[in-house]
Amino acid sequence: MFPQMRRAAGLAAVRRAAGGIASADQHHRLFQAALFTSSSANSSSRSHWFSYNGIAGDKVATHAVFGTMLFSTAATAIVEEAQAKETVKFRPKDVVLYQYEACPFCNKVKAFLDYYDIPYKVVEVNPLSKKETKWSEYKKVPILMVDGVQMVDSSDIIDKLYTKVNPGAVTDSAEESEEKKWRRHVLLTLIIWVDNHLVHILSPNIYRSISEAIDSFDYITTMGNFSFMEKMSAKYVGAGAMYFISKRLKKRHNITDERAALYEAAETWVDALQGRDFLGGAKPNLADLAVFGVLKSIRYLRAGQDMVQHTRIGDWYDRMENAVGVSAGFRE
Numbered sequence: 299m300f301p302q303m304r305r306a307a308g309l310a311a312v313r314r315a316a317g318g319i320a321s322a323d324q325h326h327r328l329f330q331a332a333l334f335t336s337s338s339a340n341s342s343s344r345s346h347w348f349s350y351n352g353i354a355g356d357k358v359a360t361h362a363v364f365g366t367m368l369f370s371t372a373a374t375a376i377v378e379e380a381q382a383k384e385t386v387k388f389r390p391k392d393v394v395l396y397q398y399e400a401c402p403f404c405n406k407v408k409a410f411l412d413y414y415d416i417p418y419k420v421v422e423v424n425p426l427s428k429k430e431t432k433w434s435e436y437k438k439v440p441i442l443m444v445d446g447v448q449m450v451d452s453s454d455i456i457d458k459l460y461t462k463v464n465p466g467a468v469t470d471s472a473e474e475s476e477e478k479k480w481r482r483h484v485l486l487t488l489i490i491w492v493d494n495h496l497v498h499i500l501s502p503n504i505y506r507s508i509s510e511a512i513d514s515f516d517y518i519t520t521m522g523n524f525s526f527m528e529k530m531s532a533k534y535v536g537a538g539a540m541y542f543i544s545k546r547l548k549k550r551h552n553i554t555d556e557r558a559a560l561y562e563a564a565e566t567w568v569d570a571l572q573g574r575d576f577l578g579g580a581k582p583n584l585a586d587l588a589v590f591g592v593l594k595s596i597r598y599l600r601a602g603q604d605m606v607q608h609t610r611i612g613d614w615y616d617r618m619e620n621a622v623g624v625s626a627g628f629r630e
């Protein structure tokens with residue numbers, strides 16, 4: 299199958315999955331589709347938010363898929379609803395998030411921490427010198443330190459945190475109903491879809507034209523940790539570079555019309571909700587938090603505004619904003 303057709307099949311399967319309880323055969327096809335979706339994306343999960351290093355290699359792809367697999371522990375545990383903030387007993391003494399303010403992966407982790415009201419200190423990393431994370435061998439963000447233990451990779455971090463937040467979580471068991479199994483399946487597929495499809499649509503959208511790329515860099519450098527000179531040069535040189543890189547990314551991920559791809563993804567998500575407030579039902583689940591976190595990074599850029607204006611996702615996004623509430627993050 300051609301990559302583009304594979305991706306379409308993947309999205310169609312997510313839509314079908316959202317449409318109701320399926321047979322065992324459909325379960326199997328959905329997993330296949332989820333995997334096709336990741337392979338068609340040639341799955342580099344490396345973000346090019348600030349990166350000038352060009353297109354990343356396939357080593358990262360393996361990591362992305364692996365990260366998503368690790369996420370499955372948490373997804374297994376959280377079929378229906380995330381716990382309400384108040385009931386969380388996990389209270390680490392010292393949590394530090396090394397991040398870029400506009401990074402979608404960092405925003406995913408923040409959505410989780412904020413939703414569960416876990417206080418954390420934010421360290422904004424300078425994307426050029428990375429001096430704040432020189433001590434670590436890991437060269438990306440987010441990095442989360444929890445009582446002195448380093449956690450990396452957004453999906454892996456959330457997986458580990460969820461297990462701590464919900465230590466007695468029920469995992470897959472023989473007694474589990476078919477319906478519950480199916481819902482877990484849908485949840486997993488959507489989580490994979492966030493990492494392997496949704497994130498790849500962002501860069502081509504926010505760097506779509508030179509003027510959008512400049513606006514995006516203005517936002518990124520204003521929110522981020524840049525010196526005055528870095529800010530000035532990043533705004534124009536960075537925007538120009540990312541404009542060209544995003545065209546290559548677009549090709550790599552078989553995107554012909556970036557806005558259409560963004561709108562399609564937003565509609566796919568709304569279809570998956572099936573009229574419920576959240577995918578988790580009355581409360582957000584891990585997929586809600588992941589989609590919200592990723593989209594938060596573009597929400598107030600032109601692409602995010604267009605997405606809300608041209609699709610049905612706005613109401614869900616507003617509900618998520620309320621549910622996640624005030625950030626538990628602080629800066630010193």
Ligand SMILES: N[C@@H](CCC(=O)N[C@@H](CS)C(=O)NCC(=O)O)C(=O)O
Nearest residue numbers: 343344345347401403438439451452
């Ligand atoms: N799979 C990783 C991807 C993290 C990632 O690619 N982060 C980007 C920032 S959005 C990064 O640090 N890129 C390297 C750089 O900026 O040099 C995750 O989910 O956390």
